[in-house]
Amino acid sequence: MTQVYLAGTGMIPFGSHPNRTGRDMFAEAGLDALDDAGIAPDDIDELYYGNFLGTISENQGHQGPIMSEAIGATVPARCVESACASGGVAIRDAVRAIRIGDADVVLAGGMERMSNMDTTEATDGLARAADNLYEVRAGVTFPGAYALMARAYFETFGGNREDLAHIAVKNHDNALVNDHAHLQREITVEEVLDAPRIAEPFGLYDACPISDGAAALVLTSRAYAAKHDLDATVAITGSGHGGDTLALQDRPHLAKTPATRTAAEEAYDDAAIEPTDVDFAEVHDCFTIAEVLALEGLGLYRPGGAIDAARRGETCRDGNLPVNLSGGLKAKGHPVGATGVAQVIALKTLLEGVHPQSDAIDDTATIGIAQNAGGTVASATVHVLEVIE
Amino acid sequence: MTQVYLAGTGMIPFGSHPNRTGRDMFAEAGLDALDDAGIAPDDIDELYYGNFLGTISENQGHQGPIMSEAIGATVPARCVESACASGGVAIRDAVRAIRIGDADVVLAGGMERMSNMDTTEATDGLARAADNLYEVRAGVTFPGAYALMARAYFETFGGNREDLAHIAVKNHDNALVNDHAHLQREITVEEVLDAPRIAEPFGLYDACPISDGAAALVLTSRAYAAKHDLDATVAITGSGHGGDTLALQDRPHLAKTPATRTAAEEAYDDAAIEPTDVDFAEVHDCFTIAEVLALEGLGLYRPGGAIDAARRGETCRDGNLPVNLSGGLKAKGHPVGATGVAQVIALKTLLEGVHPQSDAIDDTATIGIAQNAGGTVASATVHVLEVIE
Numbered sequence: 098m099t100q101v102y103l104a105g106t107g108m109i110p111f112g113s114h115p116n117r118t119g120r121d122m123f124a125e126a127g128l129d130a131l132d133d134a135g136i137a138p139d140d141i142d143e144l145y146y147g148n149f150l151g152t153i154s155e156n157q158g159h160q161g162p163i164m165s166e167a168i169g170a171t172v173p174a175r176c177v178e179s180a181c182a183s184g185g186v187a188i189r190d191a192v193r194a195i196r197i198g199d200a201d202v203v204l205a206g207g208m209e210r211m212s213n214m215d216t217t218e219a220t221d222g223l224a225r226a227a228d229n230l231y232e233v234r235a236g237v238t239f240p241g242a243y244a245l246m247a248r249a250y251f252e253t254f255g256g257n258r259e260d261l262a263h264i265a266v267k268n269h270d271n272a273l274v275n276d277h278a279h280l281q282r283e284i285t286v287e288e289v290l291d292a293p294r295i296a297e298p299f300g301l302y303d304a305c306p307i308s309d310g311a312a313a314l315v316l317t318s319r320a321y322a323a324k325h326d327l328d329a330t331v332a333i334t335g336s337g338h339g340g341d342t343l344a345l346q347d348r349p350h351l352a353k354t355p356a357t358r359t360a361a362e363e364a365y366d367d368a369a370i371e372p373t374d375v376d377f378a379e380v381h382d383c384f385t386i387a388e389v390l391a392l393e394g395l396g397l398y399r400p401g402g403a404i405d406a407a408r409r410g411e412t413c414r415d416g417n418l419p420v421n422l423s424g425g426l427k428a429k430g431h432p433v434g435a436t437g438v439a440q441v442i443a444l445k446t447l448l449e450g451v452h453p454q455s456d457a458i459d460d461t462a463t464i465g466i467a468q469n470a471g472g473t474v475a476s477a478t479v480h481v482l483e484v485i486e
Numbered sequence: 487m488t489q490v491y492l493a494g495t496g497m498i499p500f501g502s503h504p505n506r507t508g509r510d511m512f513a514e515a516g517l518d519a520l521d522d523a524g525i526a527p528d529d530i531d532e533l534y535y536g537n538f539l540g541t542i543s544e545n546q547g548h549q550g551p552i553m554s555e556a557i558g559a560t561v562p563a564r565c566v567e568s569a570c571a572s573g574g575v576a577i578r579d580a581v582r583a584i585r586i587g588d589a590d591v592v593l594a595g596g597m598e599r600m601s602n603m604d605t606t607e608a609t610d611g612l613a614r615a616a617d618n619l620y621e622v623r624a625g626v627t628f629p630g631a632y633a634l635m636a637r638a639y640f641e642t643f644g645g646n647r648e649d650l651a652h653i654a655v656k657n658h659d660n661a662l663v664n665d666h667a668h669l670q671r672e673i674t675v676e677e678v679l680d681a682p683r684i685a686e687p688f689g690l691y692d693a694c695p696i697s698d699g700a701a702a703l704v705l706t707s708r709a710y711a712a713k714h715d716l717d718a719t720v721a722i723t724g725s726g727h728g729g730d731t732l733a734l735q736d737r738p739h740l741a742k743t744p745a746t747r748t749a750a751e752e753a754y755d756d757a758a759i760e761p762t763d764v765d766f767a768e769v770h771d772c773f774t775i776a777e778v779l780a781l782e783g784l785g786l787y788r789p790g791g792a793i794d795a796a797r798r799g800e801t802c803r804d805g806n807l808p809v810n811l812s813g814g815l816k817a818k819g820h821p822v823g824a825t826g827v828a829q830v831i832a833l834k835t836l837l838e839g840v841h842p843q844s845d846a847i848d849d850t851a852t853i854g855i856a857q858n859a860g861g862t863v864a865s866a867t868v869h870v871l872e873v874i875e
Contacts, residue, residue: 157617157618162729162865166733175567178547179565194582197582340533344555476563
């Protein structure tokens with residue numbers, strides 16, 4: 098199968114863009130990605146687009162053709178939805194389109210517009226990623242669901258609120274130099290612990306913000322990149338996708354995320370790497386505990402090990418395994434459909450040495466991975482990016 | 487690439503199921519498909535699911551994992567959305583998963599729950615398949631949009647309301663023996679012409695009904711079918727996908743549907759057939775004019791030719807090219823996400839001789855095609871099914 102190159106990327110700064118439409122935000126990201134790749138809209142073969150709440154936040158479904166037209170193309174386009182993993186699944190399916198030879202150039206991206214909803218509407222909208230019949234109607238919101246997972250984790254493996262606070266502090270610190278991040282503000286462990294409680298054991302700073310944003314990738318086959326002499330040195334060498342029950346009640350263990358494990362094993366196999374080969378990672382830290390669960394699901398730490406690593410600072414920018422150098426969802430922001438795409442952009446720019454945090458990784462670093470999760474990890478994707486000269 | 491076999495199918499009768507949930511309807515269809523194939527839920531590798539309005543009609547997004555769990559599996563699952571073509575695109579992406587060797591057994595299906603919304607809510611929901619900024623806010627609904635296309639067609643190629651009425655009469659007639667059809671009632675040309683006008687030139691009987699329903703396919707690789715000695719003699723040999731602008735205003739011609747043309751050319755190439763090889767077709771007749779546009783986009787008639795064919799009865803059950811023997815969207819019903827899947831089920835059962843309309847096709851018929859469209863054909867898929875002994 099052909100190698101899939103990342104020929105270009107584009108994203109708008111994540112944050113609050115109340116006066117921009119979804120198509121406007123996506124057009125900017127998509128056109129930037131095409132410009133970065135040196136590819137014209139006419140050369141795109143297909144578009145894969147991740148979005149979760151457009152039918153509610155903008156009364157707009159069928160966004161594939163809109164986003165295609167917005168970047169000046171009229172190509173086969175679909176919206177891929179897997180809640181907060183929509184972007185990751187869009188990338189996965191786009192990779193396949195190239196690998197199977199149906200497409201040479203694919204635009205994969207995502208967008209979410211959320212700041213035009215008030216907090217209640219947004220919380221209500223996001224709750225649609227949980228089981229409406231068995232969770233939402235019983236009063237479960239996402240802060241509550243992840244809080245249950247955190248409490249189960251503490252009971253099973255130990256750890257406490259203060260350990261989790263280190264993750265929030267780290268990710269805010271990482272975002273300080275990232276001018277595309279929603280929250281560029283230093284916070285301290287004390288501030289995290291003193292923040293208003295939102296769902297025990299979480300305070301407000303254990304949660305990511307509600308963001309607007311868009312991000313896009315131009316993927317090409319190896320042959321296309323070679324023929325057109327593209328400046329493409331980073332490839333997506335592994336892709337994996339895992340699933341779990343939507344409702345927490347149906348799972349045997351609340352402190353483990355088998356969907357991430359399944360996705361990781363598939364992605365590592367696909368790329369022919371081991372977890373120990375991973376140099377750095379972007380993971381889905383919608384809540385602080387989610388980063389812990391992700392790192393263990395990815396096999397980068399044993400079950401119960403990632404919270405110790407957070408406390409010890411191993412995942413900080415100067416640690417052994419830098420995690421969420423972009424600021425993560427926690428500080429970079431979480432415009433749902435765009436999140437998984439932005440993770441891959443962070444990896445690519447870090448590998449190329451053009452990310453503001455690039456000096457945090459060794460010159461010898463060649464492998465980064467991205468883990469994107471939907472709901473309480475009922476869906477997960479993992480992608481492996483490697484430098485291929 | 488491996489051949490993709492249709493190992494099993496399942497669908498619930500389309501119609502009004504106000505007391506059933508989406509997961510309940512899909513579970514019945516999915517489990518019936520598995521039972522038909524003789525395959526256990528544990529043997530599924532992936533799930534592709536088409537749905538359009540679940541976030542509104544049931545406050546439920548992230549339906550992939552729900553539907554997976556509903557059939558007793560916990561596999562990677564995504565929702566694929568392309569408005570009324572969601573089911574067709576789900577099938578297309580499922581076919582790819584098998585062809586590329588990532589999966590041996592895939593469940594591809596779709597569901598829509600609509601009767602729990604009143605007509606205003608449903609019309610408002612369906613309008614999300616059009617361009618909210620440039621069409622919906624200007625007052626365009628789907629009956630209005632397709633009425634514009636019909637008027638452009640009449641102006642360009644000729645034809646009139648009475649010609650279109652023959653299509654409604656034919657599809658109602660075809661549905662009379664289909665106990666899975668929403669509307670099993672004979673109608674006459676006079677009744678169609680006398681029905682209340684909904685958008686000139688359409689009366690009420692030019693439009694399909696608003697339906698609930700679910701449909702599912704079990705697809706397997708050729709190797710899997712052989713190894714497990716499955717009773718599978720029909721394969722999906724061609725798949726195509728086309729795109730167009732979402733808004734009608736941005737198109738050079740309102741009486742042509744290049745998205746269908748693109749999808750058809752790709753599907754015919756893929757299956758190595760010509761339009762003249764097609765024995766019968768299921769096409770997306772959400773309005774009577776849509777059947778005309780589909781048959782011309784598919785290359786089965788020259789531009790302007792399909793309306794003459796309708797008048798002459800060529801697409802009736804005893805005509806040269808039977809179209810919508812299932813009753814089509816017009817009479818079988820149109821539960822959006824399930825529609826493209828149900829079309830393929832009709833083709834398979836017709837090819838196998840187990841559809842109530844099977845006596846309408848020649849014993850020598852071996853090739854059927856399905857065309858599924860989204861919005862005003864901003865998205866289209868075409869699939870070719872063939873008997874492969």
